[in-house]
Amino acid sequence: MEQKIAVKVDDLTVAYNYKPVLWDIDLEIPESVLMAIVGPNGAGKSTLIKSILGILNPIAGSISIYDKPYDKQRQLVAYVPQKGSVDWDFPTTALDVVMMGTYGSLGWIKRPGQKQKKAALEALEKVGMLPFKNRQISQLSGGQQQRIFLARALVQNASIYFMDEPFQGVDATTEIAIINILKELRKAGKTVIVVHHDLQTVPEYFDWVTFLNVKKIATGPVKDIFNDDNLTKTYGINYKVSIQE
Amino acid sequence: MNSAQIEIQLIASLVAVACAIPGTFLVLRKMAMISDAISHSILPGIVIGFFITHDLNSPLLIVLAALTGIITVVLVEYIQKTGLVKEDTAIGLVFPALFSIGVIMIAKNANDVHLDVDAVLLGELAFAPFDRLIIAGTDIGPKALWIIGVILLITLTLLIAFFKELKVSTFDKGLATSLGFSPAIIHYGLMSVSSVTTVGAFDAVGAILVVALMIAPAAAAYLLTTNLKKMLVLSVVFGIFSAILGYWVAHWLDASIAGSITTVLGLLFLAVYLFAPNKGIIAVLYREKQQRTEVSLITFLLHLKNHSEVEERHVNHLREHINWQKVRAKKVLDLALKNNMIHIDNNVVSLTEKGETFTSKAIDYIITNEDAQIEDMKDDFFLFRG
């Protein structure tokens, strides 16, 4: 079966202060997979998705989404940043944050209306946060905040979802709820790319995996490449210790 | 030069040294704005102290004002802890309020207080030599000289006695705690010294120059060295230099001495900011340009190593796939050729043996030694020299 390529990364090199953190990454992510990006701390996992999304400027390389440059395909992509990257004491409500997901399709100046509100409410319903829609976001638990972020991405109604550590600091119930939504997305033909650090749950949650440590170590179906060989290449000989952590 | 002039320069220099020492630590601990807050908020302390003692140079007044400084720090930290506003907002709220109280107190009692707001901001260094300290009928020099001298002596004693603790708690709070020094004591100690110094210097040079003398020499020194001892010495030297040169500029322009010292400090910082050998802006920009080429080169070499396919190694591929501008691609190609890293046959680029070793080693460096900069590798390969 020939799968379409959703995301294609070509020769991507990214440096912070001129020290390379990602080196010559070539990556093809097929459509309709649920993919984990794994690797040790400082391996450049977040950097990889931030560069694909144009938040960071790579020094070399190119990104294409369904065979066209990223800039032209932006509306096909949604992003769930790390929960810790924003100020949760910001004066705004859960519904408001989810509404932000519609801003991209609105463009400059135009205000969200009833249609956008309806979409936001639906997304809140999907993540089980509808009863909390008018809560100030600081009054939500870590798991609830993560669900709000997920709902914001769902509103974008994209084809490709990038998520940066969505399971960090969330309760067990939320983790299951989130992974179920992600699996649903994949079933609907969407591509989901997740920066993940809990190696134990990789085979259970994902069907595709990319090993990353500055360079790309391997990428492919979990059942084929999620093995000791690649884990050792990525994490070094002590990878078992890092699983336990 | 008459004796009053010498005395003024001496006072200014002592103030500069007394400010530079706590200033260095404030800059290193990312607390520079606290000095701004203290210098403003001690004003009500000074005014109240003056109501009680009727003497601007009384030790009680200095203690009271320094206490206000500590109260500022405590208040700021208390507001930060409540989480009602962000950290920097807490500073920005506390000191204008306290300063305003001071200004209003001065204005309401203008007839009783020989303080005016200009003096608060600028000090009256020019008049300092006329206020003499007379003990048992003998004139032993200007009061300001003695006050700042004593404060400097205390600061120096504390610095020498607690140098190790200060150093450790500044660079590694966790280690400091595990070694058994309380970071809190060091913190409040430093705040106390800063407050006392600010008060002592306040009368002579005013609120703003105190801030400038604390931050600017330390910031300039920090651009030149990261060694704590050298940084302290440099700050002191910068401080004294600006104090003396500033005095003569003021003399020549017939303008405020404090304003003039600050201006010299500003020019000094500007010069260091532009021309410092490693951290200066010109050096940084030059190095960034260099590094951009070097990283591009390594990227390029790695790409060659990763791909054996001919089409991936075609000269035109640099432009098409790696997405570099034409100019940079050519530059990188030339650099690699010059260093015998690659050879080109029929527009297809291949790594030479030297290129292979270099690239493998480069990968090892980056992956195994996370903190290693490309710089270290350069030393190994002597690649980019000449």
Next chain:
Amino acid sequence: MDLKEYFSLVFNDYTLRTITLGTAILGAVTGMLGSFAVLRKQSLLGDAISHAALPGIAIAFLITGAKDTNILLLGALVSGLIGTFWIRGIVKKTHLKSDTALGLILSLFFGFGMLLLTFIQKQPNANQAGLDKYLFGQAATLVESDVWLMAIVTGLCVLVLLLFWKEFKILLFDADYTKTLGFNTKTIDILITSFIVLAIVLGLQTVGVVLMSAMLLAPAAAARQWTNSLAKMVFLAAIFGAFSGVFGTAVSASQNNLSTGPVIVIVAAVFVVFSFIFSPSRGLLFKQIRFIKNRRDLKLHKTLAFMHQIAETHEDISHPHTIKILNNFQGYTKGTLKKLVDKGFVQLQGNMWSMTEKGYSTAANLYNQQTDSHE
């Protein structure tokens, strides 16, 4: 002139009306923009910008020799912007941290400005007096054209706020995400920053360079305590700012020898203190009350759990026990027992107590909840 007189005059006296209107508008615009500065964690940038504006005023005067407010403010704007960009340059290109950069620019520019001011004062030029009003502000010097300028800038600012409200909000909350949606974050950023600089410069004549930053922060910090909506916060900050401006001006105008800046700042500070203490949702007072109430509830729960343990040992849960047993339990007081009775968890019969069905199930749930949360 006392305060009462002032307010009766406001509506009749031309000068007073001008001044009052001016400070009200100024307070409103700084309050609005201050909300953004506070939420972006750029609170101290305002302080640096206002201090950095001083040499611009002096240089504009030296060049033109005129005291035209607009020209002086233009000078202030230019030097304020230079200061802002230099701060950015220092933070971006060197390893000096933002606090050092702010303190540096603030003190160095201000010192240089003071040098120029003292230099100007020594010049044989009769026109030079009055520049020091820019240190602490003198609302009394506002004239109608100044107020017009403020009104125009404020109108422009409100217009831009309304137009780009959505963009401002999302940038403040999550800049990276904003970028992925395809917005040019640099443009939004420059727009916000320029308006903040403009508002600061406008306020220099009234509040002065030394205290201008408080005018930006205080209304916003106070407003934040009363609402969890950005729109309401901006609106409230504008109201608080306008009120601080008017009231501060009134007080300072009714006294001799009092600059406007410090008085306005004190009024604004009163707003802040009041909000910090009495805000219903975030205020310290209610937080303390809630804290005490929670502690009481906890005590109550503990007592109930203790009773539950005793009741569990009997087959009949409503088997009566003596009150004396409870004395062994630390959290027990007569008050807690009475509350438990009031809630219908426990029944009293003389010296004996017994658990009700309701009390038993509540206690059992309590226990379950606790074990749940431990997981």
